[in-house]
Amino acid sequence: xxxxxxxxxxxxxxxxxxxxxxxxxxxxxxxxxxxxxxxxxxxxxxxxxxxxxxxxxxxxxxxxxxxxxxxxxxxxxxxxxxxxxxxxxxxxxxxxxxxxxxxxxxxxxxxxxxxxxxxxxxxxxxxxxxxxxxxxxxxxxxxxxxxxxxxxxxxxxxxxxxxxxxxxxxxxxxxxxxxxxxxxxxxxxxxxxxxxxxxxxxxxxxxxxxxxxxxxxxxxxxxxxxxxxxxxxxxxxxxxxxxxxxxxxxxxxxxxxxxxxxxxxxxxxxxxxxxxxxxxxxxxxxxxxxxxxxxxxxxxxxxxxxxxxxxxxxxxxxxxxxxxxxxxxxxxxxxxxxxxxxxxxxxxxxxxxxxxxxxxxxxxxxxxxxxxxxxxxxxxxxxxxxxxxxxxxxxxxx
Amino acid sequence: xxxxxxxxxxxxxxxxxxxxxxxxxxxxxxxxxxxxxxxxxxxxxxxxxxxxxxxxxxxxxxxxxxxxxxxxxxxxxxxxxxxxxxxxxxxxxxxxxxxxxxxxxxxxxxxxxxxxxxxxxxxxxxxxxxxxxxxxxxxxxxxxxxxxxxxxxxxxxxxxxxxxxxxxxxxxxxxxxxxxxxxxxxxxxxxxxxxxxxxxxxxxxxxxxxxxxxxxxxxxxxxxxxxxxxxxxxxxxxxxxxxxxxxxxxxxxxxxxxxxxxxxxxxxxxxxxxxxxxxxxxxxxxxxxxxxxxxxxxxxxxxxxxxx
Amino acid sequence: xxxxxxxxxxxxxxxxxxxxxxxxxxxxxxxxxxxxxxxxxxxxxxxxxxxxxxxxxxxxxxxxxxxxxxxxxxxxxxxxxxxxxxxxxxxxxxxxxxxxxxxxxxxxxxxxxxxxxxxxxxxxxxxxxxxxxxxxxxxxxxxxxxxxxxxxxxxxxxxxxxxxxxxxxxxxxxxxxxxxxxxxxxxxxxxxxxxxxxxxxxxxxxxxxxxxxxxxxxxxxxxxxxxxxxxxxxxxxxxxxxxxxxxxxxxxxxxxxxxxxxxxxxxxxxxxxxxxxxxxxxxxxxxx
Numbered sequence: 001x002x003x004x005x006x007x008x009x010x011x012x013x014x015x016x017x018x019x020x021x022x023x024x025x026x027x028x029x030x031x032x033x034x035x036x037x038x039x040x041x042x043x044x045x046x047x048x049x050x051x052x053x054x055x056x057x058x059x060x061x062x063x064x065x066x067x068x069x070x071x072x073x074x075x076x077x078x079x080x081x082x083x084x085x086x087x088x089x090x091x092x093x094x095x096x097x098x099x100x101x102x103x104x105x106x107x108x109x110x111x112x113x114x115x116x117x118x119x120x121x122x123x124x125x126x127x128x129x130x131x132x133x134x135x136x137x138x139x140x141x142x143x144x145x146x147x148x149x150x151x152x153x154x155x156x157x158x159x160x161x162x163x164x165x166x167x168x169x170x171x172x173x174x175x176x177x178x179x180x181x182x183x184x185x186x187x188x189x190x191x192x193x194x195x196x197x198x199x200x201x202x203x204x205x206x207x208x209x210x211x212x213x214x215x216x217x218x219x220x221x222x223x224x225x226x227x228x229x230x231x232x233x234x235x236x237x238x239x240x241x242x243x244x245x246x247x248x249x250x251x252x253x254x255x256x257x258x259x260x261x262x263x264x265x266x267x268x269x270x271x272x273x274x275x276x277x278x279x280x281x282x283x284x285x286x287x288x289x290x291x292x293x294x295x296x297x298x299x300x301x302x303x304x305x306x307x308x309x310x311x312x313x314x315x316x317x318x319x320x321x322x323x324x325x326x327x328x329x330x331x332x333x334x335x336x337x338x339x340x341x342x343x344x345x346x347x348x349x350x351x352x353x354x355x356x357x358x359x360x361x362x363x364x365x366x367x368x369x370x371x372x373x374x375x376x377x378x379x380x381x382x383x384x385x386x387x388x389x390x391x392x393x394x395x396x397x398x
Numbered sequence: 399x400x401x402x403x404x405x406x407x408x409x410x411x412x413x414x415x416x417x418x419x420x421x422x423x424x425x426x427x428x429x430x431x432x433x434x435x436x437x438x439x440x441x442x443x444x445x446x447x448x449x450x451x452x453x454x455x456x457x458x459x460x461x462x463x464x465x466x467x468x469x470x471x472x473x474x475x476x477x478x479x480x481x482x483x484x485x486x487x488x489x490x491x492x493x494x495x496x497x498x499x500x501x502x503x504x505x506x507x508x509x510x511x512x513x514x515x516x517x518x519x520x521x522x523x524x525x526x527x528x529x530x531x532x533x534x535x536x537x538x539x540x541x542x543x544x545x546x547x548x549x550x551x552x553x554x555x556x557x558x559x560x561x562x563x564x565x566x567x568x569x570x571x572x573x574x575x576x577x578x579x580x581x582x583x584x585x586x587x588x589x590x591x592x593x594x595x596x597x598x599x600x601x602x603x604x605x606x607x608x609x610x611x612x613x614x615x616x617x618x619x620x621x622x623x624x625x626x627x628x629x630x631x632x633x634x635x636x637x638x639x640x641x642x643x644x645x646x647x648x649x650x651x652x653x654x655x656x657x658x659x660x661x662x663x664x665x666x667x668x669x670x671x672x673x674x675x676x677x678x679x680x681x682x683x684x685x686x687x688x689x690x691x692x693x694x695x696x697x698x699x700x701x702x703x704x705x706x
Numbered sequence: 707x708x709x710x711x712x713x714x715x716x717x718x719x720x721x722x723x724x725x726x727x728x729x730x731x732x733x734x735x736x737x738x739x740x741x742x743x744x745x746x747x748x749x750x751x752x753x754x755x756x757x758x759x760x761x762x763x764x765x766x767x768x769x770x771x772x773x774x775x776x777x778x779x780x781x782x783x784x785x786x787x788x789x790x791x792x793x794x795x796x797x798x799x800x801x802x803x804x805x806x807x808x809x810x811x812x813x814x815x816x817x818x819x820x821x822x823x824x825x826x827x828x829x830x831x832x833x834x835x836x837x838x839x840x841x842x843x844x845x846x847x848x849x850x851x852x853x854x855x856x857x858x859x860x861x862x863x864x865x866x867x868x869x870x871x872x873x874x875x876x877x878x879x880x881x882x883x884x885x886x887x888x889x890x891x892x893x894x895x896x897x898x899x900x901x902x903x904x905x906x907x908x909x910x911x912x913x914x915x916x917x918x919x920x921x922x923x924x925x926x927x928x929x930x931x932x933x934x935x936x937x938x939x940x941x942x943x944x945x946x947x948x949x950x951x952x953x954x955x956x957x958x959x960x961x962x963x964x965x966x967x968x969x970x971x972x973x974x975x976x977x978x979x980x981x982x983x984x985x986x987x988x989x990x991x992x993x994x
Contacts, residue, residue: 037824038673038815040624043920046824080665081672086618086625087437088665091430095666098426112620115538119545119619137538144540185525185967187537187622193529212529212967214522215624216926218917219716221844222961222969225708245828245918253835253844266826275828453797455804500978503985507737507800511936514929515977522971529967629929633739633808640801674816680809681785684802688792 028076029066029336031057032096034117035109039084044241045109047269048132048315051307053077053106056323058306066327069334078102086116093117097124103336104326111135112187118145125338127345129326129359131319134158134188136195142362147342149359151322152315153367153384158286159196161369161382162262163203165284165392166234170205174394175259180209180232182223182247184240192238192264208232217243224250234260241266244285245275252279257397260284268314268371268378280373282395287314288371288380289354290388299353313371313378321352325359355386410560418553421546429545435658436552437614441631442639442650443559444606447566448599449636450644451575454505457632458497458513461520462490462604464626466611468524471621474539483612490608491601493520498600502593505582514629521627528623543616551613559606563647571595641683643692652691708841709962710955715843717954718851721858722913723927724934724946726906729861732941733878733898735799736786739807741931742924743814744774744903748910749919750818753827763831763911764853770911771904778903781810782896790895811924818921828918846915853912857905858947865943874898878941879991937977939990948988952976 035049036042057077060066065074078100080092089108096102097120105126108114111133121128122145129149135141136155142148169175179200183193193212200207209230213223220243227235235258237247244266251261266272267285276283289296291313299320303311311317328351329344330336349358357364366385371378372392379390420432441459449456466486473482497516504512566572574595577585585592615621642653664675687694727741751770755761789806793799832846865871876884877894885891913919934953938945953973960972980988 037670038819038922039630040922042819042824042922043826046920047826050824079669081669083665083672085628085630086620087434087614090617091427091434091662092665094427094430098424099666112618112622112625115619116617140540182966183529185529186624187620190525190529191537211965212526213961214525214967214970217966217969218719218930219712219847219958219961220966221712222958223966225712226962226966241826242918242923245826246916249830249833249844249916253833254842255835269826271826271828275830277830455801500982504981505985506797507731507940508936508981508985508987508990511932512978512981515933515974515981518929519971519974519978522968522974526965526967526971629925637805637808640805671816671820673812673819677809677812677814677816680812681806684805684809685788688802 027071027073029068029073029104029330030076030078030100030102032078032080032093032100032102032105034080034082034089034092034096034105035113036084037081039082041084041110041113044132044265047312048319049109050079051303051309051311052316052319052323053079055303055306056320056327059302060327067331067334068336082108082113084113086113089113089117090120093120097126104330104338104341106326107131107133107322114148115141118148121145122147125342127326127329127338127342129322129345131322132315134191136191138363146362147338149322149325149345149362149364151318151325151357151359151364151367153364153369155191155195156199157367157384158264158369159192159199161384162196162236162284163199163205165370165382166200166205166236166260167203169234169260169392169394176233177205178208178230178232179205179234179236180227180230180258181207181236181238182209182227183212183238184215184243185212186215186240188265189238189240196236196238213243215240215243217246220246221250221254223247224254224256228254228256232258234258235262237263239263239265241269245272248272248276248279248283252276252398255398259394261395262370267373269312270310273373273376273378279398281375282393283373284381284392284395285314285371285373285378286369287312288368288378288383289313289317290368290380290386291377292388293355295351295353295355314368317354318367321350321354321357324352325350325357414553414557418550421549425546429549431658431662433545433549433552433617435654436549436556437610438635438638438654438658439651440552440556440559440610441607441635442642442654443556443563443647444603444610445635446639446644446647446650447559447563447606448596448603449639450646450649451572451579452596452599453579454596455510455636456513456600456603457510457629457636458516458604459607459635460627460629460632461513461517462493462607463611463614463631464517464520464524464623465489465493466608466613467615467618467621467626469608470612470615471537471539471626474541474615479541479543479616483609486612487605487609490611491605493608494601494604495597497604498597502596514632517627517629517632521623524627525623537621539615539619539621541616545617548613548617552610555606555609555613560647562602566599567647571598575599637680641687641690643690646692649690649692652695656691707839709958711838711841711843712962713955713958714951715847715851715954716958717951718854719847719913720930720934720950720954721947722850722854722909723906724931724938724950725857725861725943726902726904726909727928727931728935728938728940728943728946729898729902729905731935732943733874734782734786734895734902735790735796735881736782736803736807736899737800737932738899738902739804739928740811740814740924741906742926742928743811743818744778744906744924745910745913745927746919746921746924747814747818748774748907749914749917750822750827750910751907752911752914753829754822756829756831763915764849767853767908767911771908774907775900775904779896779900781903782899785810786899787892787896790892811928815921815924822921824921826918826920827914829914831915833916844916850912850915854909857908858943861905861943862947870897933974933977936987937980939984939987941991942989945987945989 065072082088107130183189244263262284264286268287368380370382469486638653639650643649752763755766835842836845938949
């Protein structure tokens with residue numbers, strides 16, 4: 001009895017295995033996507049990564065598909081969940097390349113998973129337009145992998161922008177020179193804190209509180225109390241999603257009143273504005289967009305319509321822009337020749353929802369660095385060359 | 399060598415050579431799958447070297463694996479890679495020795511959770527050190543080590559592990575461990591130095607896990623505390639070993655192969671329901687293969703023999 | 707003083723995470739690795755009622771806890787009891803229950819992903835300052851602390867002063883002997899498991915007021931709960947409560963006086979040190 005059950009389970013498994021390999025329509029263009037749907041990074045990917053892929057595929061297919069020389073080709077999307085495990089990311093990209101014969105594979109989610117998969121992308125010649133990697137190793141990495149592109153910015157860029165804003169506020173006599181800085185003790189937080197320390201000092205600031213806290217800390221009130229006791233003029237947190245919420249909530253409760261309050265990742269999430277409401281006013285965070293351009297307005301409306309929720313105010317739009325770059329490059333080349341598409345990306349500029357995108361150095365050097373919640377919208381207030389930055393407001397007391 | 403071992407040896411050798419030829423046949427998807435299989439086989443088998451005979455379930459695999467990975471992350475580019483692997487093994491062994499000596503009084507579930515706490519402690523200390531003293535170097539492991547090299551290194555390590563396991567099984571040490579596993583009190587009364595036997599095995603097992611972590615570091619390319627010390631890894635290793643049957647040297651292999659294949663079938667066909675189906679597959683396994691795949695096979699053999 | 711209050715508040719939070727697991731493991735002998743997922747499910751329940759109907763988490767608990775009771779009872783009765791019956795020894799059951807509940811945890815994550823989606827969830831409730839002795843504390847944490855104390859008190863009273871509680875403790879001490887004196891061990895175990903689930907889910911509803919959560923985050927709570935239960939000693943809820951407060955106080959002290967970066971390291975170090983001197987946990991019995 002048990003054996004029969006086992007056999008039938010096995011039979012079902014084999015059967016489904018063969019269904020999965022059903023061939024795509026010959027005229028379709030097969031595009032693969034690998035990112036976390038479960039595991040520690042799943043929540044971030046569910047906000048920034050997957051909804052944009054859905055929107056993009058629906059938008060392109062609604063207008064008949066990608067325009068190739070051989071005619072219109074609808075996108076056949078194959079998605080895989082890498083469970084936030086680099087080994088799985090590699091395996092899934094391999095599966096896409098050799099089993100599913102994907103014409104293109106979209107860049108994975110996060111710095112770590114992108115770097116793990118980079119050798120595989122390079123081997124099969126897939127262009128890898130990352131939109132969720134922030135690194136200071138752009139130079140060595142682009143030298144190593146000729147098909148990798150960075151669009152979200154660099155660690156130093158983000159740290160430098162915060163320093164610039166604070167410097168301007170200080171020079172205008174609006175804040176003093178005392179900064180309290182905290183960071184989450186994980187990859188991105190460590191990198192940013194290490195990049196920021198010398199930059200802040202060079203800009204003439206005094207870091208009066210400089211501590212890290214472990215990922216998954218349940219109570220951040222000691223951190224905020226410590227920062228408050230140091231009597232800072234500005235508060236900077238290189239934080240991750242759960243602690244961005246925790247730090248902000250505690251700062252509000254403890255009455256940590258500074259004129260400049262910055263938390264990094266997740267400040268740009270709509271759920272941040274929804275949770276804190278009026279209290280979010282004046283909070284600075286990583287990213288930002290210019291929501292007033294017609295392209296951006298159309299994008300936000302389409303995102304809401306297709307996925308049922310608003311995009312975040314930072315990486316969502318960059319992610320969509322990276323998809324647009326791929327789309328325009330494929331159509332310009334008119335075929336699925338990956339080398340030609342990669343070369344095209346390296347030699348042209350593109351019109352995207354965030355404006356012109358120039359990837360000729362394999363790196364987009366015009367990105368939004370700092371945003372601020374103003375009247376319920378997270379506006380970009382600083383960038384390395386994007387238009388439409390709003391003037392910075394001082395943060396009112398909680 | 400017994401008569402039976404002499405008969406089995408050629409089969410093992412043939413299987414090993416066949417496995418070694420994999421990267422020549424396909425360096426794409428199947429190699430990636432192969433690396434997964436070999437990595438988990440080596441981890442689960444080295445885990446079972448200690449936990450199989452003693453029945454002490456250790457969740458510290460991630461601690462050793464992470465230490466190995468960070469050894470490479472910290473000094474990559476400064477020292478040649480093989481030296482780093484060696485250092486990783488030594489560090490892993492040293493850590494295991496300290497832990498082994500410390501945990502002698504613990505048993506049962508207390509030992510299980512103690513090792514879990516240990517892995518988390520290692521992760522916390524490493525990330526704190528990295529934040530307070532480090533720079534971003536140590537995060538990036540960019541080398542020219544390709545997938546076939548990683549695969550062959552792991553495969554060679556697997557051969558070493560099987561040899562160690564086979565040797566221990568025939569030695570006084572292995573005999574002592576089996577007695578400990580059956581009844582520790584009896585073992586003490588037989589005059590077996592239970593402490594010494596347990597610590598030695600724990601050191602071997604920890605050292606191997608650290609070496610595996612070091613070998614895998616170039617593949618991950620970006621080493622973060624969350625990835626290197628993932629508690630999921632410890633759990634997965636335990637589960638694969640138990641699924642195969644930790645009481646046999648070849649048991650974990652029988653757990654890893656079907657597990658990896660089922661996982662991969664699920665991942666390939668139901669990307670939106672991986673968690674749900676993975677969990678479901680698990681429950682089915684627990685109910686229908688209670689003694690592990692090794693147990694299933696042994697039962698089958700026994701039945702076959704008694705029929706004949 | 708401030709440090710002690712913050713530490714106690716955190717300890718209360720930890721008690722909410724771990725009490726349920728203690729009942730499930732101590733009495734029903736199931737090392738439930740899906741504990742954290744049940745907690746997250748409770749948090750989702752509270753979030754859903756709050757954003758949908760503006761219902762306070764304190765009201766939601768009255769729905770979430772009974773629902774969790776029923777679900778956990780069914781899980782024990784139909785999924786876990788066959789394993790208990792089959793197990794030849796305690797060690798065997800431990801292995802089986804680890805494997806089964808590990809799978810169960812994935813099933814829960816899958817269901818929550820399908821129902822609620824994978825994003826972060828967070829809402830503001832009672833997120834105002836409460837001034838006590840000149841210091842400011844989060845009102846929602848104070849409220850959760852009060853709930854936790856109430857829950858601990860009620861459980862302690864029930865276990866120590868009622869007949870049902872006595873039978874539960876008897877099963878915790880020795881299931882075989884409990885059966886000999888006419889206790890329906892399977893039924894009591896199912897009850898304990900179900901109550902444990904209800905307590906965990908209620909804790910999740912409370913915690914949702916100040917923690918940001920997502921469908922995949924449960925494992926973090928499971929790990930913490932395991933550490934606390936083992937630190938306190940298996941089979942005695944006093945141990946769990948004491949261990950939760952020790953950890954809360956220690957973490958706060960280290961974060962305030964030393965370095966917030968070392969909080970969790972200190973907590974695990976303390977855990978390891980205590981186990982070295984008391985291998986059976988603070989209140990655990992030595993194995994006979």
